[in-house]
Amino acid sequence: MRDPVWFEKREDGWKCVLCPRGCTFPGGSDRLGLCRVRGVRDGRPFLPGYGRCVSLSIDPIEKKPLYHFLPGSRILSTGPPGCNLTCDFCQNWTISQSDGVPTRYIPPEEMAGICLSEGSAGIAFTYTEPVIWYEYIADTAPLVRERGGAVVMVSNGEVLPEPLERYTEFTDAWNVDLKSWSEDFYSRHCSGRLSTVLGTLKTLAASRCHLEVTFLIIPGENDDPSDWEEMADWLADNCGRNTVLHISRYFPGYRLKRPPTPEETLISAHETFSSRLDHVYVGNVATDFSHTLCPSCGAVCIERKGWSVNTDGLREGKCAACGADLGIVYEL
Ligand code: SF4
Incomplete structure (x- = not known):
C-alpha cells in the first residue's frame, strides 16, 4: 500500500495536515478522519480510501462545470468515498457523507489507461471531494498527463496551502465552489472556512492551472445582493475580471429544505456579477446565460x-x- 503523506507525528499520536480540519489521532488509536478516506491504524497513518472510486462515468466537461477548458470535450469522472465538509445542502450526500459506500478499486496505471479510452480528454476528480485523495491523485495524474490527458479537480477549496501548491504541479484545471461570502454560513452549514477557500482561489489564479468558480445561490442563506457585489469585486481584484463564474440554481436536498432558487434571483445575480466579471454563466436552469x-x-x-x-x-x-x-x- 502506498505510504501516506501529509501526516505529522506528534508526541501523543498523529495529525493530518492535508486540510484545515486538522484531524488528530491521539495515542495512535485506530480511527478515521472526518473525510473517511484517511486515518490511523495500528499506530500508523493509513489510506483506506486510496483508489476506492465511488463512481465512474464519461461526462461532458461542461457538466463539471468547466466552460473555458477544452470546450465540447468529454472527460472520465470519478471521486473518493468521502468529503472534508459536511454541507447541509450536499447534492451528493449519499456518496460523500455515508459509511459503507460501494466502491471499486482502480490502481493508478489502470485508471490512466481507462481514462484515455472512449474519447475522454483525461480525468476529472469530482462528485465528492478530491483534495482528500492526495496520494491517489499524485500517483495517477502524472500517468494521465504522460499520455496527453488533462487532470481536472472539482473542489470545495478546503485544502492547506502547502499541499495545494503541490497539487498545482500535476493538475491542469479546477472548478472551486465559493459557497457564500460569510464565514458564519461556512461554519453553520458546512463546517468549513471562507478564508481558506479565498486563499485557494488566489493561489490557483496565480498558478499555471485554469480556474473557474461556482456559486450556488440558496434562498435566504446567501442571496444578499450587497454580498454579491463584494464577492464580485474580490474575484475581479484577486483572480482577474476574466475569471469564469458559474451561478448555480439550488434545489432542496439532504438536510436543507429551502425552496428552489427563483429564476429572478439568478437573473439579478447575473446582472450584478456581469458588471464586474467578463464571463458569468447561469446553470441548473434554462436561460440565455449559457x-x-x-x-x-x-x-x-x-x-x-x-x-x-x-x-x-x-x-x-x-x-x-x-x-x-x-x-x-x-x-x-
Ligand atoms: S484530509 Fe481528512 S483526515 Fe485529513 S484533516 Fe482533512 S478531514 Fe481530517
Whole structure:
C-alpha cells in the first residue's frame, strides 16, 4: 500500500495536515478522519480510501462545470468515498457523507489507461471531494498527463496551502465552489472556512492551472445582493475580471429544505456579477446565460444548448470575429 503523506507525528499520536480540519489521532488509536478516506491504524497513518472510486462515468466537461477548458470535450469522472465538509445542502450526500459506500478499486496505471479510452480528454476528480485523495491523485495524474490527458479537480477549496501548491504541479484545471461570502454560513452549514477557500482561489489564479468558480445561490442563506457585489469585486481584484463564474440554481436536498432558487434571483445575480466579471454563466436552469460572448465585440463565440456545444465562433481559443482573447484553453 502506498505510504501516506501529509501526516505529522506528534508526541501523543498523529495529525493530518492535508486540510484545515486538522484531524488528530491521539495515542495512535485506530480511527478515521472526518473525510473517511484517511486515518490511523495500528499506530500508523493509513489510506483506506486510496483508489476506492465511488463512481465512474464519461461526462461532458461542461457538466463539471468547466466552460473555458477544452470546450465540447468529454472527460472520465470519478471521486473518493468521502468529503472534508459536511454541507447541509450536499447534492451528493449519499456518496460523500455515508459509511459503507460501494466502491471499486482502480490502481493508478489502470485508471490512466481507462481514462484515455472512449474519447475522454483525461480525468476529472469530482462528485465528492478530491483534495482528500492526495496520494491517489499524485500517483495517477502524472500517468494521465504522460499520455496527453488533462487532470481536472472539482473542489470545495478546503485544502492547506502547502499541499495545494503541490497539487498545482500535476493538475491542469479546477472548478472551486465559493459557497457564500460569510464565514458564519461556512461554519453553520458546512463546517468549513471562507478564508481558506479565498486563499485557494488566489493561489490557483496565480498558478499555471485554469480556474473557474461556482456559486450556488440558496434562498435566504446567501442571496444578499450587497454580498454579491463584494464577492464580485474580490474575484475581479484577486483572480482577474476574466475569471469564469458559474451561478448555480439550488434545489432542496439532504438536510436543507429551502425552496428552489427563483429564476429572478439568478437573473439579478447575473446582472450584478456581469458588471464586474467578463464571463458569468447561469446553470441548473434554462436561460440565455449559457453562451460565451466576446467581451470586446459581443459575438457569440460558443453556443450551448443542453450539453451540445458549438465552437464555430472560436478560432484557436480566441473570438473568431475580432480576435479577442477569452482565456479559453482549447488544447493542451
Ligand atoms: S484530509 Fe481528512 S483526515 Fe485529513 S484533516 Fe482533512 S478531514 Fe481530517
